[in-house]
Amino acid sequence: MDENKFLREVEARAGLNREQAYKVTLAVFQELHDRLSPREADDLAAQLPREFKRMWHAMDAPGREVRRTHTRDFLRHVADVAEIDELKAGKSPVAAVKALQIANSQGIPIYVTVHRG
Numbered sequence: 001m002d003e004n005k006f007l008r009e010v011e012a013r014a015g016l017n018r019e020q021a022y023k024v025t026l027a028v029f030q031e032l033h034d035r036l037s038p039r040e041a042d043d044l045a046a047q048l049p050r051e052f053k054r055m056w057h058a059m060d061a062p063g064r065e066v067r068r069t070h071t072r073d074f075l076r077h078v079a080d081v082a083e084i085d086e087l088k089a090g091k092s093p094v095a096a097v098k099a100l101q102i103a104n105s106q107g108i109p110i111y112v113t114v115h116r117g
Contacts, residue, residue: 001103005051009102013095020082021113024089026055028096031074033059034067047103 001007005046010021033041033056069077079089 001049001099003051006049006099007105009030009099010092010095013098014088014092016078016082016084016092016095018090020084020088021095024078024084025052025094025099027078028093029056030059030081031069031077031082032100033095034064035069037066038064044100049103067111 005106007021010016010025011018014021014099016024032044037042038060038070041056042061045053048056063087063094073091076088078084078092079086082089082092084092
């Protein structure tokens with residue numbers, strides 16, 4: 001899957017325009033990247049389209065530790081980065097993760113649960 005197909009998938013699933021879909025993807029990648037171990041992050045990056053792979057690796061930091069974020073903070077981060085309301089932010093991570101799953105259909109399985117609360 002290339003970058004355009006990926007973003008179209010996010011747009012369609014979350015009801016966003018292209019700019020919002022790109023920003024949501026960036027915000028979700030930031031959060032997901034930091035939740036994975038460096039090895040898991042590298043495995044997932046190998047399955048991403050080229051531009052997204054560069055974006056993903058730009059978040060690498062030597063010696064970083066896995067970071068957990070509460071759902072409310074995660075959704076607030078998505079809303080802030082994408083400049084969308086919290087209602088759309090609630091749907092957007094699911095759309096971005098679904099696009100990741102489609103893009104990654106030949107690679108490692110991606111299981112992400114977004115809990116509300």
